[in-house]
Amino acid sequence: MAAVLALALLAAACGEDDPIAAPTTAPVTTTTAPPTTTAADAPPTTTTTAAAEPEPGEAAADEPSTSAAKSDEGASGEILWSDVFDDSSASAQACIRESLEEEDLDAALARPVTSDDFPTDDDMSMLACIGPEHARDVVLSGLVRSMQTETGIMIGAEETACLRESMAGIDVIGMVESSDDLGAIALLGAFGRCLGDAFISLMLVDSGVEFEDLSDGEKACLRERQAGVDWDGFTGDPEASFEAFLELSFGMFECLPELGFDGVSSVEAPAGVDDDHANSSADATATRVGEATGGSLEYDGDVDFFVFDAVEGDFYELSVAPGTLEDPTVTLYDADGMWLDYNDDFAGALASRLHWLADGTGPLYVEVGGFGIGSYTLTVATAVVDDDHADWPAMATATAVGAATEGVLDHDDDVDFFVFDAVEGEFYELGVVPGTLEDPTITLHDADGLELDYDDDSGGSLAPRLYWRAASTGPLYVQVGGYGIGSYTLMVTR
Structure with a gap:
């Protein structure tokens, strides 16, 4: 079950496995603090039809458990459905007995919560019986325990609390039953937001590189990549979230050149198939x-x-x-x-x-x-494009502190670079006012190109804004990007 949670959720959200032949990654064991995590290979995104589910109204009103399992774990340490059953209220237990045939009950309760074929009809029936709040706790606890059991990675209390809080608004039962894309994407966002370095470790596991063995510069580069992802935004457009996560995944290759993609597909043509173009x-x-x-x-x-x-x-x-x-x-x-x-x-x-x-x-x-x-x-x-501002720092447009500079993103993937002279100790405010570009972004880089800060939406509006105190005197570079094309105005003030 140790496939990558993030990639599995994205595959579910997009309807297929990622077709790109670049290396995929899975969780890695790490000893860095805070404790790290990995993922189960059975994300709750498979479509099933529950067998004669009872009305969960009575069970849903039960007080949910604070722990999905307290005893009688399986030999592997995974949480069993019997643990969930024992930890449920009397009404929820009665609901489960009524939902499952007597001869099927013992077998169903002996199964791990996050088994390879999760969710079965019996799984769905039991989730419905225990109600939405307890179901969220069960699914989260099952995923975390499976991660720890199969990889040896321990999840800290702070990270678990963050995950539980982040999942509070997710309809886990609906997500599991109907392959709810938005719920799966929100779950991915929760893991990306809550796990910090552990999430990076998760992505590196199949690379043969462990996060704790990286240099400080490599760690900083990866953290900057992760910090640039709007994890809170992983609740809306699954396709946009997929693109953002994919960019993060491949961003590892820029931080760790030794992992460079070798340009070869891992899938070979079946015997007798004449492949018209090479896979490498x-x-x-x-x-x-x-x-x-x-x-x-x-x-x-x-x-x-x-x-x-x-x-x-x-x-x-x-x-x-x-x-x-x-x-x-x-x-x-x-x-x-x-x-x-x-x-x-x-x-x-x-x-x-x-x-x-x-x-x-x-x-x-x-x-x-x-x-x-x-x-x-x-x-x-x-293509002939009259790009008003360069796409790289070496040809950045100079802007003065206190001045407003207009710009246009002329095409998809366009970014505009600007540079201003910062003074050590001065506190700067950088903002982008949308014009026809409805949702701009802003990124600040130092003179060496290292990302210092990033913002997308600020204060509940689509206009990004960030604040920075200059550590030294010299040039700072501002990158304006966005979702779509159109005009904007950059403001740098102090």
Whole structure:
């Protein structure tokens, strides 16, 4: 059961496993403080039909337990349904007995709460009987205990309390029964927000690298990546949350270059299948800018690699039009196999598209994947975009403290960089006022490019704002991004 909770939840929210062939990760044992966690491979997102569930009204009114299990744990240390039964009220126990056939009761109660086939019809019936509040505690306790049992990772009281508080608004029964995307995404947000370094450790486990063995700089880089994710926002759009988490996952490769993606799919073509395009960057099909290239994903897990020659300063649009492959994806890598960008659905359609400004001349690799099999058409084209502000610090637009600077995000994935001269000890306020760009973001970097702070929405509005006291005199860089395109105004004051 030790698959990655986060990736499993995202797969459930998106309807399929992540088709990208980059390395996936699972929980890792760590001794750093605070205590860390991992995940169960049976996230509560499988659709089932409960068998003759009783009305949970009476049971729901019972006082919920503060602990899902107090005794009689299984040999593996996992929480059993018998523990939940013993910890339930008399009315909930009666409900469970009534819901399950007499001959099935003992077998059902002997099962771990988070078993490999969770949730069965019997599981759903018992959750309904104990009521929503107790059910939340049971599912959380089962996940945490399974994590600890299978990986040796212990979960601290503070982290558990944070998870329990964060899950208070999640309809666990509905999420488990109906594959509630929003509930699963909210659960992912709770783990990302509450577990701190443990969540990073969880993502690193299959890499062969342990968080505690990293340098201070590498740890700081990973923490900055994690801090840049709006975990509280993992309650709305599953697709946007998927994109944000995917960006965090691949951001590890920038913090830890030794983990660089090798450009090879882990799935091999079945015997007798003629794969039209290679599954590795080493054998990528050459494509030319301005030309359309057809392809097909012939089997589950198939990906196709292409390569084109990019020119420094040129702005490229990579698009994948669906054929019989209804939902394609596109991923861009540099010559060293480093992940650069990814897109699944663009502008509300299933066709994928991304834009990239080449910062060097040389080969760029394109991976086409998708949810399912079928044909598609890849097009790599140059796009003419009058970008008002540069996308990187080296060409940042100078702005003065106290001045208002206008800007426009001209295309999807566009960001604008600005620079101002900070004075040691001075306290600065940086804010972005939305124009036609409804939801901007702001990130502050030091002179070496290290991220110092980030904000998305501030004070209940979509206008981001952050405050920073300069530790030294010199340039500070401001990156304005956002969700969508449009105009904005940057303000730097003290």
